[in-house]
Amino acid sequence: MRRIYQYGALLVVVLFLLVFLVLPVLTVIGAGLHWGLLAEVFRNYVYREGLCNSFAIALVTTALVFLISFPLALIYDRFDFPGKGASHLLVMLPMILPPFVGALGFQQILGHYGVVNTVLEHLGFAPVDFLGGRGRFWSVCLIEALHLYPICYLNLVTALGNLDPALEEAAENLGAGKWERFRRITLPLLKPGILAGGSLVLVWSFTELGTPLMFGYNRVTPVQIFNGITELETNPVPYALVVIMLFFSALLYLAAKCILGKSALNTTVKGIAGSAARKLSGWRRFLPTGFFFALTLFAALPHAALLLSSFSLRWYGTLLPEHFSLVHFENALSNKIVLPSIVNSLHYSLLAMIVAVAAGILVALAAVRWKLRGSFAADLLAMLPLAVPGIVVAFGYLGMSVKYAWASACFNPVENPLWLLAVAYAVRRLPYVVRSVSAGLEQTPEELENAARNFGAGSWRVLSRITMPLIAANLVVGALFAFSFSMLEVSDSLILAQKAEFYPITRAIYELSQILGSGPFTACAFGVWAMLFLAATLAAAGTLLGRKIGAVFKI
Amino acid sequence: MTTVEIQGIAKSYQPGVPVLKPFDLTIEAGELFFLLGPSGCGKSTLLRILAGLVEPDSGVIRFNGEDITRLAPEKRRAAMVFQNYALWPHLSVFENVAFGLRTAGAGKETIRREVTAALEMVQLADCAARRIPSLSGGQQQRVALARALAVNPALLLLDEPLSNLDARLRDAMRHEIRRICKERHLTALYVTHDRQEALSMADRIAVMNGGILQQCGTPEQVYNHPCNRFVAGFLGDxxxxxxxxxxxxxxxxxxxxxxxxxxxxxxxxxxxxxxxxxxxxxxxxxxxxxxxxxxxxxxxxxxxxxxxxxxxxxxxxxxxxxxxxxxxxxxxxxxxxxxxxxxxxxxx
CATH class of the missing domain: 2.40.50.140 (Nucleic acid-binding proteins)
Structure with a gap:
């Protein structure tokens, strides 16, 4: 009897995922997988260049992410230094606002009349066009890397923490030098962590829409897809672009997963992981602290610029704004799309959080506790959004509302995208919730639940009195992530929220930034609000889970 | 007081690798009965089958003549003291002990009275408000015992409850557990691999090896008149x-x-x-x-x-x-x- 309910619950989740994840993807493939259409894309110079640029952005961003995160993770793991605890939180700072909002701040630094060019001019050099041509490409990569490096950093720190220091000590004992130890012992053992973080960043940056859009960088595939929405009826090329994008994302992800699967066998050796952290003496112990803070400060530059812009009245051709005022904050709050957008975002994100947490708990329970047949497939399905770009799913919903009568009746984005956006957000964040809850269940001995049954508690009572309270921290973190990332979601929001009255925060910021004159400043002020809000949620998550927070970003 | 009849109970987790071969045993009402054997002999599996946490492949279990083989674990009133205690870390000592009474729907006053009595019996009355992680191993063991005693179980199951304690504490607890079982006229099944524990506490002992019952009898019988080499060697030099x-x-x-x-x-x-x-x-x-x-x-x-x-x-x-x-x-x-x-x- 109990089994029947469990299978019933699993079936509901699987059906949900089939309708809101698999069906949209299939719809897009159905509409875009025509050889004529695909051939046209590859024949067209503009689309070819877009694909090449997207690839280049993904590769360069990922490389930059490792350049930033590897030294940070190593320093964090290997040294004890003053302010170590604070630095761990500080590193997460760049995640607290979508990179496309950071792009707004970035323009103040690198723009034609921005800070850097002002300095260059004072020094007697000609101003450089950072935001046009090649400069624009590097700016996009840099700002995405500065946003995404925490994902890799968290993965690497977790992987390093799981390394038994004795493995390296054994190599040292057998005469291996520092560099050889790192190359032949540490690096191979870190492979799972590297691949897990790397593949996430690769897919993420390959399909990122917001940042290039903000920089007006139109020759990248996601922006081309976004711009094609308005003429979808006459020009089906975006469908083909989406199919190509999906194909390459899945390929990148699977490649990483395959290599990871092979190496997983070698890394199951896990001793009692003691800390290998070394204490430095004298002034040197401040070196790691300095390095940490300098890098974080650099990563936070867009945020700082955003903050300054939001307070400034005039900021052209000077190092700092000339006058400060709170007028943009007032404007931001008095603009007629801002307050409704906050309410909308809260609606969407809260709903998304509830849906994602409910589905995540069921998938994790089915796989870890109930060990149902087919739960492996459900788990795989729930992880699928990591390999499927958000833009594909959002596009799929559009396609579904056009193709199926029932879909256009139930969730037409033009009429009211409330449920559609909530579901889209939920599906996108489901992997993180499932991972977080699964980790919690795996760390909780099943015997505690057996004991409760032994003392007369039925299934529901065991779940509510024992299991849920025991994994409360993981639930809270999963929910916070689902919520905060929903608040910051870009692709779904830009594509699915089509009427001003339904705009979520991200779409409202985008619209504000497009207004000439003081628009970008108002957008900056609004971005600051959003940033503060997210800082609070992430800080709460960080304190609740500590170092374990890295587990959320594993594939 | 419950008489427990075990008839033809068998279990294998993998086909062809039996953990328990068909097994007959009767535990008399009010008896402190021991299952003694080396690790992997199937004694813990038998205990978990009695608790309902493992389903047997075949056979019948009766409590006072009533077939409970397929009864859900939460309906058996077979309270267990788990080997690693399985105390819930998010609940206080009092709430841990009160859990079984609450699920049974006992009133507030009854709960307070029974929990206090159970905690007094294990000499932990002043620890009721403590958190589980703040207790020592010996204290945790006693909370686990109190939790099982508080529900006034039909059958008390003890799964190597003393194996994580140091030698002196173990000796003291042996006497305590036997005293409490006898005082409350409990039918109890105690699993252990420690022959001293079995010989000093048991009314009767069943010696097991390789999923098979080797010999069943009083401590004196199995020690002085072992039926085979294994029993002779396992009970002493x-x-x-x-x-x-x-x-x-x-x-x-x-x-x-x-x-x-x-x-x-x-x-x-x-x-x-x-x-x-x-x-x-x-x-x-x-x-x-x-x-x-x-x-x-x-x-x-x-x-x-x-x-x-x-x-x-x-x-x-x-x-x-x-x-x-x-x-x-x-x-x-x-x-x-x-x-x-x-x-x-x-x-x-």
Whole structure:
């Protein structure tokens, strides 16, 4: 009897995922997988260049992410230094606002009349066009890397923490030098962590829409897809672009997963992981602290610029704004799309959080506790959004509302995208919730639940009195992530929220930034609000889970 | 008080690798019954089958004649003290102990009274508000016991509850658990691999090996009259002397002809004679007589109140345990007396 309910619950989740994840993807493939259409894309110079640029952005961003995160993770793991605890939180700072909002701040630094060019001019050099041509490409990569490096950093720190220091000590004992130890012992053992973080960043940056859009960088595939929405009826090329994008994302992800699967066998050796952290003496112990803070400060530059812009009245051709005022904050709050957008975002994100947490708990329970047949497939399905770009799913919903009568009746984005956006957000964040809850269940001995049954508690009572309270921290973190990332979601929001009255925060910021004159400043002020809000949620998550927070970003 | 009947219970987790072979056992009402055996012998599996946490492949379990084989674990009232205690870390000591009463729908006043009584019984009344992680191992063990006692169980199950405690605490808890079980007239099933625990606490012991019940009886029966080599060896140190029956209460062995208790084995049957080290007497070398064999002292292990001596005789080595041992010199010759009533004849 109990089994029947469990299978019933699993079936509901699987059906949900089939309708809101698999069906949209299939719809897009159905509409875009025509050889004529695909051939046209590859024949067209503009689309070819877009694909090449997207690839280049993904590769360069990922490389930059490792350049930033590897030294940070190593320093964090290997040294004890003053302010170590604070630095761990500080590193997460760049995640607290979508990179496309950071792009707004970035323009103040690198723009034609921005800070850097002002300095260059004072020094007697000609101003450089950072935001046009090649400069624009590097700016996009840099700002995405500065946003995404925490994902890799968290993965690497977790992987390093799981390394038994004795493995390296054994190599040292057998005469291996520092560099050889790192190359032949540490690096191979870190492979799972590297691949897990790397593949996430690769897919993420390959399909990122917001940042290039903000920089007006139109020759990248996601922006081309976004711009094609308005003429979808006459020009089906975006469908083909989406199919190509999906194909390459899945390929990148699977490649990483395959290599990871092979190496997983070698890394199951896990001793009692003691800390290998070394204490430095004298002034040197401040070196790691300095390095940490300098890098974080650099990563936070867009945020700082955003903050300054939001307070400034005039900021052209000077190092700092000339006058400060709170007028943009007032404007931001008095603009007629801002307050409704906050309410909308809260609606969407809260709903998304509830849906994602409910589905995540069921998938994790089915796989870890109930060990149902087919739960492996459900788990795989729930992880699928990591390999499927958000833009594909959002596009799929559009396609579904056009193709199926029932879909256009139930969730037409033009009429009211409330449920559609909530579901889209939920599906996108489901992997993180499932991972977080699964980790919690795996760390909780099943015997505690057996004991409760032994003392007369039925299934529901065991779940509510024992299991849920025991994994409360993981639930809270999963929910916070689902919520905060929903608040910051870009692709779904830009594509699915089509009427001003339904705009979520991200779409409202985008619209504000497009207004000439003081628009970008108002957008900056609004971005600051959003940033503060997210800082609070992430800080709460960080304190609740500590170092374990890295587990959320594993594939 | 509950009588527990186990009939033909069998279990295998992988096909062809049985953990329990079909098994019959009856635990009398109010009995403190022990399952004793090495790890992997299936004793914990049997316990979990009784609790309903593992489903048997075949067989029937009856509580007071009522078939409960397929009853859900939460409806069995078979409270268990788990090996690692399985105390809920998010609940206080009081709430842990109160859990079973709450699920049973007891009133507030009843809960307070019963929990306090259970905690007093394990001498933890002043720890009710403490958090689980702040307790020592011994305290946690007692909370687990109180939790099981508070629900007034039909059957109390104890899964190696003392294995994580240090020696002194273990000794104290043995007496406590037996006292409480007897005071409350509980039917209890206690699983352990520690023979001292089983011998000192049990009303009856079932010795298990390889998923099979080897012997069932009182501590004195299984210790003094083991039915096979495994039981003899598992319950205590034993000297095994192989030989063959020679009729008339005699056997032929490498130590010569020995008098043993009368038996009806035909002449020439291969047998093993088992004799416990403490039953052998050490005599001066000039006191020749029946069942006395010459031997040279080759080693000693001093244990305080007793001493284990190793002897080398013509037919092999013999271990002897002597209480209040005198000084003896290694290398000296002695006579060892093997009293016939201390010898147990085993097949093979």
């Amino acid at each position: 034993t000297n095994f002397i192989s030989g063959e029956a020679a009729g008339n209460g005699k056997i032929r062995s490498p130590f010569g002809e020995l008098n043993v208790p009368a038996c009806d084995l035909p002449d020439g049957t291969t047998i093993a004679a088992a004799i416990r080290p403490e039953r052998i007497r050490i005599l001066p070398p000039d006191a020749a007589g029946m069942n006395r064999i010459p031997a040279r002292l080759t080693g000693r292990t001093f244990l305080g109140e007793s001493c284990e001596w190793q002897f080398e005789a013509a037919g092999g080595t013999v271990d002897v345990l002597e209480f209040a041992p005198p000084e003896r010199r290694i290398g000296d010759e002695f006579l060892l007396e093997l009293p016939p009533d201390g010898v147990v004849l085993l097949r093979g």
